[in-house]
Every structure is written in structure tokens, then in C-alpha cells.
Amino acid sequence: MAAKLKKLIFDSDKTSYFLMLPALLFAGAFTFYPLLYNFYLSVHKVDISTLLLDNRPFVGLENYMHVIVNSGDFLDIFGNTLIFVVSNVFFQLIIGFAFAYFFVQKFYFHKQMRGFVLIGWVMPPVIVGTIWRWLLNGDVGFLNYALSFVGVSRIPWLASTTFAMIGVIMANVWLNIPFNMILITSALVNIPEDVKEASAIDGASSFQRLRLIVLPLIKPTLMALAVLNIIFSFRGFALIWSMTMGGPVNSTTILPVWSYVETFNHYNFGRGTALANIILILLVIISLIYIKFFVYKEEGETL
Amino acid sequence: MRKLIKENKKVLLSIVGLIILLFYLFPAIWMVSSSFKSLSETLSFPPTIIPNNIQVDSFIRVLNSGVLRFMFNSLVIATATTILTVTFGALAGYSLSRVKSKWVNWILLIFLIAQMLPEVLMVTPLFIIFSDMGIMNTTLAVILGKTAVSLPLAVIMLRTTFLAMPRSLEEAAWIDGCTRIGAVFKILFPMAKTGILVIAAMTFMFSYGDFIFSLSFLNDLSRQTVTVGLYTFIGADVTRWNNVMAFATIISLPLIAMFIALQSKIIQGMTDGAFK
Secondary structure, eight states: OHHHHHHHHHSSTTHHHHTTHHHHHHHIIIIIHHHHHHHHHHTBOOSTTTTTOSSOOBOTTHHHHIIIIITSOHHHHHHHHHHHHHHHHHHHHHHHHHHHHHHTSOOTTHHHHHHHHTHHHHSOHHHHHHHHHHHTOTTTOHHHHHHHTTTOOOOOGGGSTTTHHHHHHHHHHHHHHHHHHHHHHHHHHTSOHHHHHHHHHTTOOHHHIIIIIIHHHHHHHHHHHHHHHHHHHTTTHHHHHHHTTTOSTTTTOOHHHHHHIIIIISOOHHHHHHHHHHHHHHHHHHHHHHIIIIIHHHHHHHO | OHHHHHHHHHHHHHHHHHHHHHHHTHHHHHHHHHHTSOHHHHTOSSOOSSOSSOOOHHHHHHHTTTHHHHHHHHHHHHHHHHHHHHHHHHHHHHHHHHOOOHHHHHHHHHHHHHHHOOTHHHHHHHHHHHHHHTOTTSHHHHHHHHHHHHHHHHHHHHHHHHHTSOHHHHHHHHHTTOOHHHHIIIIIHHHTHHHHHHHHHHHHHHHHTOOHHHHHHOOOGGGOOHHHHHHHHHHHSTTOHHHHHHHHHHHHHHHHHHHHHHHHHHHHHIIIIITO
């Protein structure tokens, strides 16, 4: 019996079915069950007084109502999230493209130099956040020193409700440039040689070539990257926490930071998970829009 | 003449490239530079890029503050997470590349959705689940959480790797008397070693730098990871940026060493359609 079962699992036509089981069971227990559990928690009163109870009181949508309406913070923090996400997507794409376009040219050590840019991507967000906190120091920080040459007087960066968001965006863009650069590079390299040659013969200026030939050809990559950049922006917790902890006065609090604060600083698991689900819904909507409008359209064009 | 112009252009571009690179990497250079300064030099304005007075006191201070303990903890978490992720990911990646069923697409869709989720969505429910399991404040909690967020990408990427390998390879092995599972381990996994290595390296770097799970699941400082260690260290030493930067430099070393060793393979793996 045992031998038969062993044979069925490891050496039969069904073997390939069994090999996905460890991953499925693991993901079921520690990825999908937690996500469903989020929904359960978000419609119950789960805080320090009820955490250990077996019957946590059901409160319907009260946690959602609280964070969206009653807390009075939702619009501000949603606005912060929007600014954070849109700025990241915009600057990461532009700078990532500029880097890719420059380092794809053939000069001495261009591949090695491009490789070294990736060091920014290897470093953990908390280390990057800490370095930027030092660069952005209001009194003796390097950035203020550099800006003094163009006549900008000392900016209190992370201590200021106006500038703190700019500071965390700069750090986050810095962290994500390499990833954008690499994917855009691979799209640029994949442009067929004959297209490049034909446009050179036609006498197109380099700007015309960029606008009329290169950009349309790599548009699918840019679109996909834009969506990935949105998704990655929601992973900004570690960076923001290490730089400002969401402050001063919530000025750098985005939805993921707020969700964490509700759970682990206010011990209100119900509200923390309600916010987590709002993030989940936003991300699913963004992905669906992307799949519906861009992926199908691309396929339609090639057919 | 034309050749000369071309040559000059290449030299010029190389110089501009180097400037861009140094400009981009300035924050990392600044980290290393600051860590070799004395406290008074870090606080001097205008700042110096190359320290006037190179000293290693910060490194000695940091090494005495328990940084090696944090590095050991992080390396344990990263190694265990990598082993779990790669093993489960490779088996499932192979499986999903071979099974023909309408369910495969659904399973892939679920993994695709899971792959996009930020960790902050998982941290609250995992906190309660791990409390119920009685593994709070253990390294295991961080390893399980980190594997849960790393696995979906590993499954998707490794499936792509195995899809590129023809079935006839396994069938030939079966005819030679190899068991099904034997063919997977002896023939296919060795062939997929670049793909597996890339996923392993990415998982390792990602879990070595974990912050949110160790911050939330671990209480004892002696069990903490490098990132929480750094975060706590700043709290105690906020104005001594030379020490903080020495701490950051030391804990970055394993990642930078690993990256330089595997650089070309990682770039190859990233651009091989892995993220499409």
C-alpha cells in the first residue's frame, strides 16, 4: 500500500500533479488564508480588548466607515498616496528610460557601468532610507550643501510637512531606477536592427527617431512598467518608516503606512485590515484596467 | 578621419557615462565616505567627500554593538527562506509547466495576484496566525512570512524556465530506466540552474533586507535582523551619522559581494521575460 502510494506520487503519470502540492499547500496556508482572514478581521471588532476572545464582535462595515469617514484622515492620506504613486511612476519611467537609452550606446565599459547602477536596487529599502535621511539632514546634510551652489537656502526636508514627501519620493525613485532601466534596456535591445538601420538611412534626426520609432516600439514595456511601478509604490512602507515614520503630522503617511500604524501602534487590527483590504481592492482594480485595456489590445494588434 | 571622430565620441560617451554612474551612486559613496569620518568631520559644513582624516573608530564601535549577531540572524532567515522558496518554487514551476488542465491558468492567475501584494497586507493576519501557532518572537515566523511573499514570483519565473525545456528530455531519461521524480532532479533541475540561481539570489537579497516582518514578529533584540538593528541603532545614536553609516556599510557588504559575483546572471535572468 505504502509502496503503491510512493510509486503513484514519485513515479507515475500523475507525478507532475503531485509536485505542485508543497507550494500550493504553503501558499494556501500562509498567503491565501491570511488574505481571507483579512476580510474576517476587517468586519469584526478586533483590538486589544477582544484580540484573545473566541467570539470577536461582528461590526459589519464599521471599521471601513471609521477609516474612510469618521477618522477625518482618509482624504489627506489618500492624497498623499496619490502624490507618492504618481510621482514615483513618472520619475522612475523618465529617469529609467534616460539611463537605459544612454547606457545602451556602445562605448567603453557601457555594460559594466550599467551593471553597477543595479547596486541601488540590491540595497534594502531601510538602508537606502537611512542614507537619504542623512543626505537630507537639514543642518549638515549633503543635499542642502549642493543646493547652496544654486542659491537655495537650507531646506528642513524631513522635518517639514511640505518637503518631507519630496524627500521620501526622491529616495524611493532612487531605489527603483535600476529596475526600470533594466526592463527598458531589454526592450530597446529587442528593437530589430533593420528598423534602426532603415530609419538611419531615411535621414531621421535622433529626436525624430526617438519619438516616432523607439517610443512606439517600447510602449508595451513602458505601460507594463508603469503598472509595476504603481504596485511597487505600495511596498514603500520600509523606506518611509525608516525615514519619517509617516510624519511629520502624517505628511508622508500613505495607505500602507496607515494600515501598519492602526494594527501595530493603535492595536486596532480591525481598522488595520480594513485599510489593507482597501489597498487590495485598489491594486486589483489597477491590474484589471491594465489587463483589459493594454494586454488585450496588444494581442489584438498583433493578430 | 571618420574613424577618429567615432573613437573620440566613444571616449566622450565613456566619460559622461562614468559621471552619470558616480552621480547616481553618490548616496552609496556618501555612506562609505561618512563611515570613515570622525564625528566632528561629519558635522562640519561644508561637508567633505573624501574624509580629511580617515579613521575606523566607527567600525570598531559598530562591531562592538552586536551588528554581527544581527547579520547572523539575517543570514539564517535569508538562507532558510531561499531554500524553502526555491524547493517549493522549482517543484511547482516544473509541475505547472507540464500539467495540461484548465486549472493551471487559474492557479497561475492566483499566484500572479499574490505576487503583486505588498507585505503590509499580510503582516496583520500573519501576526494573529503565528500567535495562534505559538511561534511569535521566533525566527521561524519571519522565515514563513518571507517565504509566503517570495514563493509566487518563484513559481511563475521557474515555470517559464521549465516551459522552455522539451518534454523529450525527460522521456529519454524514463526510457533509460530513470524514475519520473529522478528525471526531474537529475536532468531538468541541473538544466534550469541559471533560472534557479537567479531566483535564489533575488530571494536571498530580498529576505536579507526584510524589515516589516522582523519589526512586527520579533521582540528580543538578540533575535533581530540587520534592518531593525540599524533602525534601533539610529534611535540610540541619531546625531552620530558616522557610526550609523558604518553600520549601514557593514550590513550592506554581503549583498554587494553577492551582487558583484552574480551580476551578469541576475541581469540575464531579469530580462529573460521573467517579469512579463
